[in-house]
Amino acid sequence: MSRPFPPRPESPALARTYVRDRLRGAVAPDLVDTAVLLVSELVTNAVLHARTEIEVSVRAAGGGVRAQVADRARCRGLVPRHRHPYTDTGRGLYLVELLASRHGVDTGEHGKTVWFELGLPAAPSEWEPVPLRGAHRAVTLVDVPWALCVAAQGHRSAVLRELLLASATGMPPGIRPDDLHIAHDVNNMIGARLLAAARDSPSDADIRTLPLSVPADAAPGIVTLRRVLDLAEEAARGEHILSRPSLPQTTAMQDWMLDEIIGQLGGGQPIAWTVVPRDPTASPLDLMPWDADQVRGSRLPTIAVDDANLIIAVNEPVTDLLGWSLDDLVGQRLTVLIPEHLRGRHVAAFTSLLLTGRPRILGRAVPLPALHSDGRLIPIRLLIQSQEMDDGRTVFVAQLFPRTAAPEPSERTESPGEEREPESPLPERRAPGPNIGLSPLERLALLTDCERALSSAPDLTQGLRQVGWMLTRRLADWCSVVLLGEHGSLERRIVVHHDPDRPPPAAFEGPLPRLTHAARGPLARALRGAGPLTDATPQGDGPLDARYAELFEALGTDNAVIAPLRAHRDVLGIFTLGRTTPEPPTRGDLAFVQDLARGIAIGIENTRLYDQARTIAERLQQSLLPTLPTIANLQVAARYAPSTVTAQVGGDWYDGFCLPNGDFALVIGDVSGHDIDATAAMSRLSSMMRGVAVVCQEPPSEVLHHLDTANRLLTEEVTATCVYALVKGSGPWELVHSSAGHLPPLLTLPDGDTRYLDDGAGLMLGTGVDLTRPTARTPLPAHSTVLLYTDGLIERRDEPIADSMERLRVQTAALARAPLGVFCDELLIRLGADGTDDIALIALRPTPGNPVTPSPPPRTAR
Numbered sequence: 001m002s003r004p005f006p007p008r009p010e011s012p013a014l015a016r017t018y019v020r021d022r023l024r025g026a027v028a029p030d031l032v033d034t035a036v037l038l039v040s041e042l043v044t045n046a047v048l049h050a051r052t053e054i055e056v057s058v059r060a061a062g063g064g065v066r067a068q069v070a071d072r073a074r075c076r077g078l079v080p081r082h083r084h085p086y087t088d089t090g091r092g093l094y095l096v097e098l099l100a101s102r103h104g105v106d107t108g109e110h111g112k113t114v115w116f117e118l119g120l121p122a123a124p125s126e127w128e129p130v131p132l133r134g135a136h137r138a139v140t141l142v143d144v145p146w147a148l149c150v151a152a153q154g155h156r157s158a159v160l161r162e163l164l165l166a167s168a169t170g171m172p173p174g175i176r177p178d179d180l181h182i183a184h185d186v187n188n189m190i191g192a193r194l195l196a197a198a199r200d201s202p203s204d205a206d207i208r209t210l211p212l213s214v215p216a217d218a219a220p221g222i223v224t225l226r227r228v229l230d231l232a233e234e235a236a237r238g239e240h241i242l243s244r245p246s247l248p249q250t251t252a253m254q255d256w257m258l259d260e261i262i263g264q265l266g267g268g269q270p271i272a273w274t275v276v277p278r279d280p281t282a283s284p285l286d287l288m289p290w291d292a293d294q295v296r297g298s299r300l301p302t303i304a305v306d307d308a309n310l311i312i313a314v315n316e317p318v319t320d321l322l323g324w325s326l327d328d329l330v331g332q333r334l335t336v337l338i339p340e341h342l343r344g345r346h347v348a349a350f351t352s353l354l355l356t357g358r359p360r361i362l363g364r365a366v367p368l369p370a371l372h373s374d375g376r377l378i379p380i381r382l383l384i385q386s387q388e389m390d391d392g393r394t395v396f397v398a399q400l401f402p403r404t405a406a407p408e409p410s411e412r413t414e415s416p417g418e419e420r421e422p423e424s425p426l427p428e429r430r431a432p433g434p435n436i437g438l439s440p441l442e443r444l445a446l447l448t449d450c451e452r453a454l455s456s457a458p459d460l461t462q463g464l465r466q467v468g469w470m471l472t473r474r475l476a477d478w479c480s481v482v483l484l485g486e487h488g489s490l491e492r493r494i495v496v497h498h499d500p501d502r503p504p505p506a507a508f509e510g511p512l513p514r515l516t517h518a519a520r521g522p523l524a525r526a527l528r529g530a531g532p533l534t535d536a537t538p539q540g541d542g543p544l545d546a547r548y549a550e551l552f553e554a555l556g557t558d559n560a561v562i563a564p565l566r567a568h569r570d571v572l573g574i575f576t577l578g579r580t581t582p583e584p585p586t587r588g589d590l591a592f593v594q595d596l597a598r599g600i601a602i603g604i605e606n607t608r609l610y611d612q613a614r615t616i617a618e619r620l621q622q623s624l625l626p627t628l629p630t631i632a633n634l635q636v637a638a639r640y641a642p643s644t645v646t647a648q649v650g651g652d653w654y655d656g657f658c659l660p661n662g663d664f665a666l667v668i669g670d671v672s673g674h675d676i677d678a679t680a681a682m683s684r685l686s687s688m689m690r691g692v693a694v695v696c697q698e699p700p701s702e703v704l705h706h707l708d709t710a711n712r713l714l715t716e717e718v719t720a721t722c723v724y725a726l727v728k729g730s731g732p733w734e735l736v737h738s739s740a741g742h743l744p745p746l747l748t749l750p751d752g753d754t755r756y757l758d759d760g761a762g763l764m765l766g767t768g769v770d771l772t773r774p775t776a777r778t779p780l781p782a783h784s785t786v787l788l789y790t791d792g793l794i795e796r797r798d799e800p801i802a803d804s805m806e807r808l809r810v811q812t813a814a815l816a817r818a819p820l821g822v823f824c825d826e827l828l829i830r831l832g833a834d835g836t837d838d839i840a841l842i843a844l845r846p847t848p849g850n851p852v853t854p855s856p857p858p859r860t861a862r
Helices: 011-023 029-050 091-099 146-169 177-199 219-237 248-265 292-297 316-322 340-356 440-456 460-474 522-527 543-555 587-624 676-696 700-714 801-814 820-832
Strands: 002-005 054-061 064-071 102-108 111-118 136-145 207-215 302-305 311-314 366-371 377-388 394-402 478-484 490-497 510-512 559-567 570-579 634-641 652-658 664-671 720-728 733-740 746-748 754-756 776-780 785-789 839-846
Touching (some): 011 054, 029 064, 029 111, 029 177, 091 111, 207 248, 316 366, 440 587, 460 490, 559 587, 634 664, 664 785, 746 801, 754 801, 785 820, 820 839
Antiparallel strands (some): 064 111, 136 207, 302 311, 634 839, 746 754, 746 785
């Protein structure tokens, strides 16, 4: 026995009552509830899509249930969605798949019947593929970001469903019923073709090229679909339907896809998603599906929130910056990190984004204070970008940039001369075959060797060249790496070919034309996130495409693979492997190339981060080094070499300056610690030392006493050692000094005799103990040398300090008559080469009747 229902919104509710009445008492209550749910979903689908009379039959059989939902729209096949339980639409067939013992669809002359069984023996079952009728044309969608495509399809289905339901109470203005039905049918057709094409593409690919078979006469219907969708967006923004308006990247994806189908049906050529102009707020994030591991692995403080503004993922840098634990934040609203007086503004902007689709807060680095767990305000810039989950939902990724100004990296200068060969032996070159042809163990070894080459090379270019040598000996004829700079600037950093008779690599390396929207070839596509690409032969006529074609022609390439160098979702450049074999690489080869590109990108990012930290540290270091004055009858020289194992800064310092009474002051000091905090403390101490010395003009012991008091009362107290010395007279000379726990000055006479000035030793700074420090006086013969130094110059692990100091005596004795600049440089070379600590030294030499301009400190570290 069956019952008919009209294609009206109230039919699902009527069908639920019918099923419950038919099964009550005949089967278990849980089967009744499940049957009611599934029939309701299938009737809803028929109302929305078939739009014909619906016939429902249900019966109990053998302790189970068999139900059928029939319509008269034979030409409209089923379009099963991907199995995403949280999508806004498309759940009906998914639920049938999940809950039914068996399911299927029977198509007859007068329509189709969807059926399912519950509580009966299970058997494998599949939905019948959507039949293709009439003439069809091939359409290719190139570089489709799949997660974004799924989100766009889900959004289209949701707004069209809401429009159809709203039509029962009065059609939204400007939309005719016939147009709405056409839009539904065309959207279902597109969804079915996308699903069929996706089945044949790699399931784990983030960006896919999808070949579609589209009815040849579909263009007018697609135009209607686009017009209806535009009106639906207006209705959603005006809150006339329940669906939210689409976000900018979803709208851009939808417009591009519909334009591509219409254009190619009219004879146009495919244009890849990755080369079309998009909203300025778009970023590589838009091309990638949401992945919580990428948030957790990012070096930047990063938080992910859902569309309810709830935090769903946090990484460790956030806890370091703001003091919250991960467990404290996950599940909270993002507003927990925003000061109370700004929360209303954030909520208003976020709500406006969801309700209007207008990206007022997306892609903009908004300066605001973040709330530390202890209540302090931390100045940051909040940058929010959106990503799509694979079930079509949207996630908002917020990055917190501390508001500190970092200097731009200085331009790298390469040393002239030939590149040196890799130190590790490489296997003999193997000719590339039809595929890469490496065993799993060989592939793992190659990945490891490339990582080691990048991490151990003295600079990035040398590391990339060593990687190139490895790759051209094992799996390709040539390779190149192009790096992306600021504002779209490009540089082909290396080109390596296995054949030494080819033109030298320098002929192809260097700056390339900027990346612009006019560039549409594979290189531009890969730089925007597509790949690995096997269709990497040159195409396009822009300046960048032309330079790419020149390289292919010069190197005689038959096929190539080009992959983006992506690290933590930022595209850093592209990596190309070229070969002279005509056979394209296999799918397994592409996966291996992707692993290679990922490893190279991480190595590049690590090198850049290290170089950036080193550049900042070197600039900070140089800004803190004093300029030594020119003094009549005195030569003064100083040197500073940062640690080779820290961030290039530390707590060592030297100073030399004239006092108002004519004395010349020498200072050497060492703040405990080997990091930026030690450098900051050193800067404060050195500044206070100058101020106290100039104002007081007292004996060195008193100056150190005042410095220790200021250290204790005016700043966060630090421990440090220091020698403060005065050179008095203009011939004869006298050295007056006092030491706060520092190594003693070393006096070297012109004849090579040396002695440490141990008198004047006292307690280090910052102990909190107020003891008097002594002052020592020592005559300084003409042409003698006084050396003040830090422990990095002499101390070595597992060596007594007495042996270290004796070695310094021997070296200064040998250099007693060397010019003072040579004296300092040689000490660094002879004693500092094996050190791992910061080194600071300052030397003074009385030279009667011979004023000399002191040697400036060197501007580069050792």
